[in-house]
Amino acid sequence: MPLVVSRTIGSRSLFLITRFIVDRTTQWGKCSVKRSGDMTAMKTPPSVKTSPLWNLLRWIIQPLELLDECNHRYGDCFTISFGSIAPLVFFSDPKAIEQIFAANPNLFDSGRANWILRSTLGDHSLLLLDGDRHHRQRQLLMPPFHGERMRTYGQLIGQITEKVTNHWQVGKPFIVRPFMQEISIQVILQAVFGLTEGDRLRQLKQHLDAMLKLTTTRFGFAMAFFPILQRDFGAWSPGGQFVRIMQAIDQLLYAEIQERRENLDPSRTDILSLLLTARDEAGQSMTDLELRDELMTLLVAGHETTATAITWALYWIHSLPEVKAKLMAELASLETDPEPMTIARLPYLNAVCSETLRIYPVGFIAELRLPKEPVRVQDYEFGTDVALVPCIYLTHHRKDLYPESKQFRPERFLERSFSAFEFYPFGGSNRRCIGAAFALLEMKLALVTILSRYQLALAEERPVIPIRRGVTIAPRGGIRMVMTGQRFTQEKAAPAFVSA
Numbered sequence: 001m002p003l004v005v006s007r008t009i010g011s012r013s014l015f016l017i018t019r020f021i022v023d024r025t026t027q028w029g030k031c032s033v034k035r036s037g038d039m040t041a042m043k044t045p046p047s048v049k050t051s052p053l054w055n056l057l058r059w060i061i062q063p064l065e066l067l068d069e070c071n072h073r074y075g076d077c078f079t080i081s082f083g084s085i086a087p088l089v090f091f092s093d094p095k096a097i098e099q100i101f102a103a104n105p106n107l108f109d110s111g112r113a114n115w116i117l118r119s120t121l122g123d124h125s126l127l128l129l130d131g132d133r134h135h136r137q138r139q140l141l142m143p144p145f146h147g148e149r150m151r152t153y154g155q156l157i158g159q160i161t162e163k164v165t166n167h168w169q170v171g172k173p174f175i176v177r178p179f180m181q182e183i184s185i186q187v188i189l190q191a192v193f194g195l196t197e198g199d200r201l202r203q204l205k206q207h208l209d210a211m212l213k214l215t216t217t218r219f220g221f222a223m224a225f226f227p228i229l230q231r232d233f234g235a236w237s238p239g240g241q242f243v244r245i246m247q248a249i250d251q252l253l254y255a256e257i258q259e260r261r262e263n264l265d266p267s268r269t270d271i272l273s274l275l276l277t278a279r280d281e282a283g284q285s286m287t288d289l290e291l292r293d294e295l296m297t298l299l300v301a302g303h304e305t306t307a308t309a310i311t312w313a314l315y316w317i318h319s320l321p322e323v324k325a326k327l328m329a330e331l332a333s334l335e336t337d338p339e340p341m342t343i344a345r346l347p348y349l350n351a352v353c354s355e356t357l358r359i360y361p362v363g364f365i366a367e368l369r370l371p372k373e374p375v376r377v378q379d380y381e382f383g384t385d386v387a388l389v390p391c392i393y394l395t396h397h398r399k400d401l402y403p404e405s406k407q408f409r410p411e412r413f414l415e416r417s418f419s420a421f422e423f424y425p426f427g428g429s430n431r432r433c434i435g436a437a438f439a440l441l442e443m444k445l446a447l448v449t450i451l452s453r454y455q456l457a458l459a460e461e462r463p464v465i466p467i468r469r470g471v472t473i474a475p476r477g478g479i480r481m482v483m484t485g486q487r488f489t490q491e492k493a494a495p496a497f498v499s500a
């Protein structure tokens, strides 16, 4: 949209107007980073020369192109300024990533840097907390995402994938992403609330969909930088729509929390039930406000990302016949009724999922790390007036680690192993994604269910390119495909976990 406007009113006017708005309204100014002079006499990485406003527009519209160009021009580490916000320092060298991830977590504020998510996720969201409070919430949230719990999700994922994709018809093209979004929202709603049907679930899904539609466009992402766009000027304005959707979601979440508190059922295994009974080291349970914010965090972080990852995987598998053939051969070697965990361990399937998350990592940067005191990374020293950014996308495209990095080649993950600083689609340190194992399991089981049931082909007329979708990177247009045949009849469905 800004580019269309620029043609009408001229780029100089656009520049001045936008700069005025950015300078006066952008929230990063309120990031409380000290604008001290403590960067003097320190060795600092090269700074991108273009104007901060231009950088901001490109960051919104063409983030990967901006990163590629800066990397080409300035190398492994560079600083980009975006106006009155803290400049971001991007790192891609694994040695630098290791230093950042291995540093004492108390050196950094990450939550403070995630202000962009505050209006959706709330002050108590894991993504917005730091220090002891972050540690406490993480301890409470981690157990549902580990060990035995994961097994119970396996069956759920297969069944939901089967139900959602049953709508596909031979010869009728469809857009993949909305189906994957439907699978992942149903999976996360059931895993989080244990709800399979009912009015509340239906309404929650509907409002979450509406919220994502509003916030994941480029305009929606830009809204976060300009509070004026977030103002409630009535139900017709984007800000007004957002406020109303969030109020509706809150009402539903609080009603569910209250009902479940009053009828605690120890036999339930969903995440809300576990959180309601969880106690921290001091024996304290979570408040309603904390529960609301964490539920919202899991719902948002847990389904949008995974839906995009499965969509990309289907695209790559169907655009490269040799990849598909190898994967199908691996699936054919499975004995009948394989366990979900057996599927999760398949080497080539694992390599396909890793390569999918390498080439266009859905979260293309990790959370920003704001130093609380001067820190040193490699030869550089930083004050408290910058934000350090482990750049997942650029590390995943380093020529020394991933030759011909723009090519999709799962074999690279079979030929050698990569360290947690060379391949980190889920970030690292105390902020590492808590849903990583859950997301990988969902990716693998949804893919196997789909590939075992249907013959699909790409129906794209133009090359698919990655574009910004909120804070993630997704395929433009959501990938058009067509079903060319069915591999199994409804009665003789794919792996047993699907129809068990």
Ligand code: HEM
Residues within 6 Å of the ligand: 126, 127, 138, 297, 298, 299, 301, 302, 303, 305, 306, 309, 361, 362, 363, 365, 366, 367, 368, 425, 426, 427, 428, 429, 430, 431, 432, 433, 434, 435, 436, 438, 439, 440
């Ligand atoms: C393919 C899917 C996913 C990808 C690529 C992904 C990626 C990421 C990344 C890059 C981070 C930042 C880590 C850092 O800064 O070091 C993160 C954080 C997080 N993710 Fe995920 N994620 C995915 C799925 C999920 C799922 C399924 C859930 C939950 C159900 C989830 C919940 C979270 C939470 C709560 C955090 C914040 C952790 C913290 O700040 O302590 N994510 N994720």
